[in-house]
Amino acid sequence: MSSPKIYTRTGDDGSTGLFYGGRVPKDSALPMAYGAVDEAQAFLGVARAQASQPSSQSLSAGVAAELDQVLSTVCKDLYVLMAELATLPENHEKLEYGTSRVTAEMAEALEVHIDDFKSRFEAPSHFAVPGQDPLSAALDVARTVVRRAERASVSAVADGSHVLVYLNRLSDLVWTMARWVEDTTVLAKDA
Numbered sequence: 001m002s003s004p005k006i007y008t009r010t011g012d013d014g015s016t017g018l019f020y021g022g023r024v025p026k027d028s029a030l031p032m033a034y035g036a037v038d039e040a041q042a043f044l045g046v047a048r049a050q051a052s053q054p055s056s057q058s059l060s061a062g063v064a065a066e067l068d069q070v071l072s073t074v075c076k077d078l079y080v081l082m083a084e085l086a087t088l089p090e091n092h093e094k095l096e097y098g099t100s101r102v103t104a105e106m107a108e109a110l111e112v113h114i115d116d117f118k119s120r121f122e123a124p125s126h127f128a129v130p131g132q133d134p135l136s137a138a139l140d141v142a143r144t145v146v147r148r149a150e151r152a153s154v155s156a157v158a159d160g161s162h163v164l165v166y167l168n169r170l171s172d173l174v175w176t177m178a179r180w181v182e183d184t185t186v187l188a189k190d191a
Helices: 029-051 061-085 089-094 104-118 134-153 163-190
Strands: 015-017 023-025
Touching: 023 029, 029 061, 029 134, 029 163, 061 104, 061 163, 104 163, 134 163
Parallel strands: none
Antiparallel strands: 015 023
């Protein structure tokens, strides 16, 4: 049995198909928003991979596993965001909370992680300069891409959506994780 082809040729005219139907130009608000979220998800994956690299040996196995778990969950959540953003407003009633529509609880779960990570280090009293180590630098890049996704989503979200809240909390979480990683690697170096 042959597998279906990856290419469909339907987007060769500069349009793209949406979840639950409809087509829009690729540079319209919806594809720009879910495309930015897709990019953020990829950069979070880079940070996740960086955490498991031998060069990150200053991280304990427990720290690396915790980062992997949180980032994996976030990456899965971003599929939900992309589904919501890839749906025309007239099809939103077809979306399912937690599967293809963001819930308030998804954003609240990020707040729990933010508070937990923040409780483990003292926040810097000045602007953090990115690049202390490869993992925190990867997290900082991911954070800026999440912020761009948030900006791109402003004109794409429907009333009552939790997408913007989720992306705003996600950028806070990624910033907090980067600072926690920096604090953790400094402590490991000093040990």
